[in-house]
Amino acid sequence: MKRITAGISVLLLLLLGCAQDNPFKADSEVQWEGGNEHPHIDMVGTESGGFGSSQFSDLDPERNGIQDAVMLSFDKDIDPSTITAASFEMIKTDPGTGPVQFESITYYPEDGIAILVGTFSDDTAYLLTVTAGRILDITGNELDPNHNALYDGSPWDDRLATFYAGSATMRDITSPSINSNFPITGNVGNLTPQPRVLFDNGPMKVSQLNLNNFTMVRTSDSASVALQVLSVTGSQIVTQPVNDLSWGTRYTVRLSAQITDDAGNYLDTNGDGYVWPDEPDLVWDFKLTDDASTHTEPPAVDQATLMPGNTYVRIEFEKSLSGDDVVMDTATFIAANIQVIDNNGSIPIVFETGADPGAVNCLLQRSTEGTATLHVSCRVADEYGNLLDGNHDGLGGTPGEDDYSEVL
Amino acid sequence: MKILALLVIVISAVTFAQPQTFRSMSTSGLILDDLDRWFSGMLFTQPVPDRLLEVAGIRVYTGLSNLSTGTDLVFDETADTRGSFLLGGSYVPLEASFGLGILTEFMNERFFDEITLLGAGGIPYVSGEGTVEGTWSEYIDTNGDGTLDSRHTVHETAEARIDSSLTSAGVYGAYEVSETLRLGLGVSYSTTSTEVLDEDDNRSLSIADSNLVTGAQTYTLDSSGEGFSKDDRSSIEIAVSATSAVSDMMDIGGMFLFASLSSDISYEAGLSGTEDFLPGEIGVYDIATWSESENYSVSPGGSRFGGGLNMDLRLDESWTLEASGGYYTASLSGSSDQYSISMDSSYIVSIASLIDSTIFDMNGSGGTDIDITNDLFAFGAKLTLDPSEMFTISMGMGFSMFDLSNTVHNASSNNLVETYSDGDDEFADPDDYVSTTTWSQTDETITTESITRISIPVGLEFEVLPKVYARLGASPGFVWESETETTSLIEASPIVSHIVYGDGTEQQFVESPFETIDGTLIETDDNYTEIPYSYGVGYTPNDFIQIDLMGLGDSLNQWRLSATLSF
Numbered sequence: 001m002k003r004i005t006a007g008i009s010v011l012l013l014l015l016l017g018c019a020q021d022n023p024f025k026a027d028s029e030v031q032w033e034g035g036n037e038h039p040h041i042d043m044v045g046t047e048s049g050g051f052g053s054s055q056f057s058d059l060d061p062e063r064n065g066i067q068d069a070v071m072l073s074f075d076k077d078i079d080p081s082t083i084t085a086a087s088f089e090m091i092k093t094d095p096g097t098g099p100v101q102f103e104s105i106t107y108y109p110e111d112g113i114a115i116l117v118g119t120f121s122d123d124t125a126y127l128l129t130v131t132a133g134r135i136l137d138i139t140g141n142e143l144d145p146n147h148n149a150l151y152d153g154s155p156w157d158d159r160l161a162t163f164y165a166g167s168a169t170m171r172d173i174t175s176p177s178i179n180s181n182f183p184i185t186g187n188v189g190n191l192t193p194q195p196r197v198l199f200d201n202g203p204m205k206v207s208q209l210n211l212n213n214f215t216m217v218r219t220s221d222s223a224s225v226a227l228q229v230l231s232v233t234g235s236q237i238v239t240q241p242v243n244d245l246s247w248g249t250r251y252t253v254r255l256s257a258q259i260t261d262d263a264g265n266y267l268d269t270n271g272d273g274y275v276w277p278d279e280p281d282l283v284w285d286f287k288l289t290d291d292a293s294t295h296t297e298p299p300a301v302d303q304a305t306l307m308p309g310n311t312y313v314r315i316e317f318e319k320s321l322s323g324d325d326v327v328m329d330t331a332t333f334i335a336a337n338i339q340v341i342d343n344n345g346s347i348p349i350v351f352e353t354g355a356d357p358g359a360v361n362c363l364l365q366r367s368t369e370g371t372a373t374l375h376v377s378c379r380v381a382d383e384y385g386n387l388l389d390g391n392h393d394g395l396g397g398t399p400g401e402d403d404y405s406e407v408l
Numbered sequence: 409m410k411i412l413a414l415l416v417i418v419i420s421a422v423t424f425a426q427p428q429t430f431r432s433m434s435t436s437g438l439i440l441d442d443l444d445r446w447f448s449g450m451l452f453t454q455p456v457p458d459r460l461l462e463v464a465g466i467r468v469y470t471g472l473s474n475l476s477t478g479t480d481l482v483f484d485e486t487a488d489t490r491g492s493f494l495l496g497g498s499y500v501p502l503e504a505s506f507g508l509g510i511l512t513e514f515m516n517e518r519f520f521d522e523i524t525l526l527g528a529g530g531i532p533y534v535s536g537e538g539t540v541e542g543t544w545s546e547y548i549d550t551n552g553d554g555t556l557d558s559r560h561t562v563h564e565t566a567e568a569r570i571d572s573s574l575t576s577a578g579v580y581g582a583y584e585v586s587e588t589l590r591l592g593l594g595v596s597y598s599t600t601s602t603e604v605l606d607e608d609d610n611r612s613l614s615i616a617d618s619n620l621v622t623g624a625q626t627y628t629l630d631s632s633g634e635g636f637s638k639d640d641r642s643s644i645e646i647a648v649s650a651t652s653a654v655s656d657m658m659d660i661g662g663m664f665l666f667a668s669l670s671s672d673i674s675y676e677a678g679l680s681g682t683e684d685f686l687p688g689e690i691g692v693y694d695i696a697t698w699s700e701s702e703n704y705s706v707s708p709g710g711s712r713f714g715g716g717l718n719m720d721l722r723l724d725e726s727w728t729l730e731a732s733g734g735y736y737t738a739s740l741s742g743s744s745d746q747y748s749i750s751m752d753s754s755y756i757v758s759i760a761s762l763i764d765s766t767i768f769d770m771n772g773s774g775g776t777d778i779d780i781t782n783d784l785f786a787f788g789a790k791l792t793l794d795p796s797e798m799f800t801i802s803m804g805m806g807f808s809m810f811d812l813s814n815t816v817h818n819a820s821s822n823n824l825v826e827t828y829s830d831g832d833d834e835f836a837d838p839d840d841y842v843s844t845t846t847w848s849q850t851d852e853t854i855t856t857e858s859i860t861r862i863s864i865p866v867g868l869e870f871e872v873l874p875k876v877y878a879r880l881g882a883s884p885g886f887v888w889e890s891e892t893e894t895t896s897l898i899e900a901s902p903i904v905s906h907i908v909y910g911d912g913t914e915q916q917f918v919e920s921p922f923e924t925i926d927g928t929l930i931e932t933d934d935n936y937t938e939i940p941y942s943y944g945v946g947y948t949p950n951d952f953i954q955i956d957l958m959g960l961g962d963s964l965n966q967w968r969l970s971a972t973l974s975f
């Protein structure tokens with residue numbers, strides 16, 4: 001009897017063991033194929049013209065109107081249940097306006113393509129809006145047309161596309177961007193310079209190019225500087241100070257990002273092709289040159305040398321624009337402002353100044369290992385408090401931009 | 409998670425045996441001493457308190473009785489086993505119809521692990537127990553000019569110990585209801601506590617490098633950790649027994665035991681540290697910091713109960729046949745979602761006017777289910793010839809079947825977020841990123857153990873000198889042992905990293921190939937015979953003391969001694 005009991009126990013154990021042979025449960029949709037990346041529509045086209053085409057052509061001449069289809073290609077696996085009419089809005093934009101209904105909407109998961117079939121009119125332009133938040137991938141992520149890895153809602157994450165048949169004009173859906181802005185250097189030799197911005201992909205809405213959206217302050221104390229508009233067109237705004245500016249003084253100009261072109265597209269300030277809700281204003285500095293009473297030309301690194309024996313680094317400074325000798329503020333020669341970093345990390349430094357007021361010796365407190373790189377902060381200053389000008393544009397003191405680095 | 413180590417402790421809470429006297433230990437458990445009769449019974453599975461009435465007079469058990477472990481080497485001061493403070497006894501007045509027994513035990517001990525610290529070149533330079541600390545330095549001529557230029561100094565501490573305590577007390581009573589029936593009742597309570605400080609968790613390290621010429625510090629590292637695991641458990645046990653004289657020659661008895669078991673198991677550990685490549689410099693950073701903590705707790709509870717029957721048949725004045733059988737089952741289970749682990753670390757470095765930072769934030773959580781059961785069936789019979797006080801021999805047969813099953817179910821999920829910034833505050837900076845990595849796993853380990861034993865023990869006791877008794881025992885047995893350990897992966901997700909750069913670019917990586925161990929099975933079956941021998945000596949110099957010896961050998965260090973006072 002005991003043997004039978006023992007035998008049953010062993011059998012049950014074996015069955016249990018068999019049941020656990022492959023207990024692994026794959027949850028492929030979530031962790032393996034979906035992930036957390038946002039999907040995008042990477043190609044748009046028409047069935048008649050293929051991807052990249054925005055022109056409708058009649059594929060069924062026996063029927064009235066132009067039979068064609070919009071093709072959308074997704075870069076991730078999309079939840080087919082979200083490819084519905086509610087996700088798309090098609091309107092006629094020229095001539096006149098009005099809604100357009102698709103006859104069928106089909107998603108082909110194996111190709112990642114949606115086909116929106118409709119009948120369109122000749123000499124007509126259309127605007128397709130893929131409404132933000134409607135289409136989801138298989139993990140539930142929303143489309144991210146503005147490529148900021150976030151779901152921002154409408155209008156930021158609406159995906160727009162335009163089409164036409166015949167000779168109609170499509171709506172402008174391209175955001176305007178900055179072509180150039182002036183002046184941007186530290187050696188402006190005019191007491192009444194003309195701060196201005198030139199735009200691409202306009203025309204800009206001229207009514208928004210005003211002195212509310214275009215301002216200037218004195219950098220040192222943010223004191224407002226009165227401007228007057230000399231010229232405004234769809235492609236530029238030109239201003240001028242009402243009064244003379246001051247020699248040796250730095251000014252900051254700001255253009256608001258909350259301006260649009262005539263079609264209502266917001267400014268793409270950094271020109272990356274996408275507009276984010278927190279798109280920054282365009283901000284830049286310029287500075288007037290010195291006269292006899294001012295001393296604002298910033299210092300710059302003339303040369304840095306790792307001396308024989310690798311025991312110290314000698315840094316020599318000069319005036320940024322003229323290359324003249326400079327007297328440095330030795331109080332700014334501190335570890336927080338000058339670093340030497342090698343393969344083992346930062347090297348402790350003892351600073352030594354000698355007879356040359358424009359140089360410093362950085363005594364390395366341990367041996368270097370591998371490649372050593374010198375970093376000089378823009379907080380290093382000359383005797384007048386002018387901060388280092390790492391990029392030699394005459395404007396010192398901008399973190400990152402005016403830091404100096406050199407492989408020794 | 410140190411769940412497996414903790415599990416061993418939990419199992420020991422479920423399976424325990426009653427203490428044995430030296431007399432029974434040296435005669436293969438066949439010839440019982442007074443305490444064995446009422447405190448352990450023939451099968452050594454539970455107290456049989458009604459048998460107190462068989463032990464007339466007063467017995468006093470002290471620390472000399474060596475009952476707590478039976479292994480104390482009283483003549484060896486270096487023995488690891490320190491034993492406990494034990495006090496108890498029994499009292500049955502002559503001609504009385506009642507008896508009382510008390511057994512209390514207190515133990516408090518601390519053991520230390522050997523710790524070794526390694527010096528320059530990995531060569532040990534200090535070893536010891538408890539808390540060990542040391543400092544060493546290395547001086548280097550970095551430029552080969554014949555003078556020493558830099559110093560590397562290391563200060564390290566480590567601590568390891570195990571603290572254990574035990575408190576138990578039991579009160580037992582017996583009452584003779586009639587000439588043919590006696591009853592017994594016992595209640596006991598015990599609590600134990602063990603706290604382990606592991607060397608790996610309790611350690612500190614400080615490193616300081618300096619330039620000997622200028623005195624400037626060039627590097628520092630400070631790291632320290634603390635942690636402990638703790639196991640507290642307690643049990644309340646109730647034992648009842650009854651014996652009925654069905655005839656002048658035969659007694660039949662029954663016994664029942666119930667014990668409530670509870671335990672609290674926890675583990676906590678923390679570690680923090682700083683590594684600074686620019687020590688002492690204000691406003692400039694090349695510094696790494698880290699902080700980790702891990703904790704776990706589970707409070708399994710359960711019970712143990714069972715009982716058995718006993719028969720004593722006196723064949724004549726010299727021969728006695730005794731048989732006993734019993735079944736006991738125990739279970740202990742508990743679940744916890746209190747497992748958590750967190751690790752925060754950062755590396756911050758000043759590069760010119762910018763502060764480049766990488767910050768790691770890891771969090772993990774999970775839960776554990778523990779389910780332990782064991783069953784014991786034991787049966788034994790023995791025939792004892794006791795013709796006089798000078799000679800006793802007993803032969804028996806025993807059968808026992810023990811089954812243990814424990815299941816541990818572990819689930820954990822983890823999330824690691826790495827945030828990097830180059831510090832330039834650039835809008836839509838492609839250099840900055842946030843990386844989120846996730847992974848999870850649920851697994852289960854089932855361990856079973858089965859031991860079946862048939863033994864044919866024999867034990868004898870005879871007087872070799874006046875008042876000196878020699879004892880011998882042998883217990884040949886057939887043993888069938890089997891163990892299985894099955895691990896199963898219930899569910900797992902791979903390590904998936906999702907990186908979002910400052911410019912909105914997204915990247916996703918998955919551990920590939922993603923390899924899993926879906927299940928393992930380890931089985932051992934062993935059948936063997938054994939013949940454990942035992943021997944000892946009993947000496948009764950007068951009516952008030954009984955001295956028992958075991959472990960007799962050439963060296964007194966090996967001797968074990970037990971002394972019982974009687975009045």
